[in-house]
Amino acid sequence: MEIENNLPKTFDPKAAEDKWYAKWLENKCFKPKAGKQKRTFTVLMPPPNVTGKLHMGHALDATTQDALIRYKRMKGFETLWIPGTDHAGISTQAVVEKLIWKEEKKNRHDLGREEFLKRIWAWKEQYGTEIVNQQQKMGVSCDWDYSTFTLDEIPNKAVKKFFVMLFNEGLIYQSDYIVNWDPVLQSAISDAEVEHKEVRGHFYHLKYKVKEDPTIELVIATTRPETIFADTAVAVNPNDERFKDLIGKTAIIPICNREIPIIGDEHVDIEKGTGCLKVTPGHDFNDFEIGKRNGLPIINILNKDGTFNTNAPEIEGLNPKDARAEVERILIELDVLVEKKDHVHPVGHGQRSDEIVEPMVSKQWFLNTTAMSQVAVEAVENGEMTFFPKGWENTYFAWLKSPKDWCISRQLWWGHQIPVYYCRHCDAKWAAEETPSECIDCRDTDIFQDPDVLDTWFSSGLWPLSTLGWPDEKAMEEKGFDKFYPNSTLITGFDIIFFWVARMMMMGMKVTGKAPFKHTYIHAIVRDKQGRKMSKSLGNGIDPLDMVSKYGADAMRFTLAAGSGYNRDLNLDPERIEGYRNFVNKLWNAFRFIYPYLDKAQDELPIKSEWHLHDKWILAELNTVAKSMNESLDVYRFDDASSAIYAFVYDKFCSWYIELSKNILYGEDEKAKIVRATMLKYCFRKIVALLHPIVPFITEEIWSYLESDETKLLAVQDYVEFDPSLENAEVQDMMNRFIEVTTGVRNIRSSVNMKPKDEIDVKLFTDDKKLAKFIYDSRHFLKDLANVKSGTIRNKTQERPKKSASLATVHTEIFIPLEGIIDINEQVNRIKKDMEKTQNEYKKVEGKLNNQNFMSNAPEEVRAEVQEKAKMFQDKLQSLNQILESFL
């Protein structure tokens, strides 16, 4: 009896994706709406940089956040997910500069600040739009009306307001300080933006003459001989017997022959190098400190582009690499170089430019974060904000508990220009939120703004505030600041815990006194299947949109969710996406199966007395999975939630419940058909609801067949909650045994190479009366599932058939009489093997029961459990013995 089915055999993701995303937008599903929880749930999207295309890390970000927000939305929270993009000062400026150079052979100075900024804005418009397209293809359910760009008017106001506030408190100050100078960007960068890499270099030992005593030659060790031009002292440890008499005398720098003092400073390590240290306050962090302690002058020998300036005439204009070679040559010529040996040491590189950063002294703006970090630490310690998984708070603390002042100025053009103004007429310097027209002191109009811009993370740190309108009162009202701040959960990667999470905490608390979010879920970093970072240079990157077009957005999302728990790496193999694509298709085909019976199905569940045993079972299992999904999603275990529903759909629903339904649906009992069709429809409605947060497209598509009211989209239906009235451990237990018996029969069939078409006679022996009844009630199903023609169920006092293919579970013996057809030896061996295994297991539990210490110390329930197990193994051994006897 073939039933007409006009649904396609495989699910077509593309059509569903475009169709349903448009429908969701059209119905304003993503806008906050008050729900039964009477509470809000807010998530703030980490704004992607406008530098280019989204990568797998963004896809993971998007998937986990979307799953969470869809889940909460269905649970009846008033949900808001705020999207946006980041101007990403340094990287964006660098990318655009490079592009302009490539196309027009012009640098930013050739264009001028205004024109250059115009170009970046044009670029931003293009890529910003592309990012939104990509996100929508992945199904993100954010409220696009809230979309914010970090250089928009409100964030700009926020930055100015915050800056002026802290400036006036004296927390922001300007200072000549040694900073990490990136010669490519020609800007200072913060400590956090420096990456240390092992570099092969050399240790040079150089002779410095002592003016007062030409017989003494000091040997100093350095890895950077080219910086001797900036030396302003030689330092030794005042406790160093070898050199302490030299303190106060004068050393002469080779090549330039400048005289510098020999000083004593505790910082010098007697053991390290030669014990003599050349002090270069202008180009070394430690030396800068020594210089400050000892009042040494600072000499700068570098230009902004990293080449040497006139203070180092012999190497003027050279880059560091050539300069070093040249200095080395001169040193050899002067016979000053005593020794040169290979040396591997860490050298700071710019995170964005990947060039060696040069410590250089310059005037920069700093933010004193001492008090703010203290507050941010306390908020986590006292539980106002919690990390998931908890371990990440260590990273957070490590950063905030030893706060260093934050260098917030950057010598770039793309960003928030520092709202500090200077007067050319007098010496006034002040910060202001509104652009002033005259000097604050002398009222002269010849004033100018500081040309530097702020570190990108300065505006990112204010993101939870500015996206909700702060500090503009009207905007705050419109966007519901009071309602949605603090946010609920922040989802991001561990690589930006201190760049971003810590800064948002500091700044949010500074402004409002409240932590900007209650939870921070730190997800894994996506790597390739071998665990390597995805990068352009390795060429191992996977483009999320390629995956979406190849396997569908749902498959990709399920893969990412299934891989996202409390782990720190997610090694992504495209084969796994294919696997989950198959799962999505499985779901589709399960639906195809029930589709023809939908018109028989009723809207409400039948009364309980009409439920078949199998119905009770599937509802109990469904209830179990609902419970576990709720619990998992509440604590961001997307992996557990995914595998729970995966196992349910595959194993329980498809493999058993659908198979068990065929007998009824293909049968003659119309009443039973209606009940079963109703059950299937009900289950499917619950299944797609449970799955919707992870795979929104296919579930919405299937929902459209299950819900007659077209205005009721699945995206805004109720999530499935645990229902105690559906619990039924006894039926679940019986069903498991029934499954064991069925599998046992199939197992025997397979062990004697029986064809699926061969019908068999089965004789079961069990002392479990309830089970016997259950199997008897399900006898027609057993026939279908294992192609059983006839059979009997008896208790174990009855005589067993002779020489049958057989098998024993702990509760049931299965015999299939096949005398003459089967290989007796093979069967006996199989049973003996099982016996040995069971024997071993039995010995283990028996050992425990014979152990006095176990019996007196183990808790009651554990003892009972072990006793029960012992009984089970005993029963099984007895059964196996019976079977062996039947072969005699």
Added chain:
RNA sequence: GGGCGUUUAGCUCAGCUGGGAGAGCGCUACCCUUACAAGGUAGAUGUCGGGGGUUCGAUCCCCUCAACGCCCACCA
């Protein structure tokens, strides 16, 4: 150097406050069975990194060793 983390089936990983070792993929055999070959049925696979300790009992707790990874600090 300081800190964090990892080591469980061929691969990727899960195992909650100690109490019979799990999943997915892969693999093997047989099947185009009327939802699905992007499928079905059955099956195999582990000294839970090494050593020691605590405990009646350790994949789980403590110590130690080893390997690997990450973060922070450091251009003598």
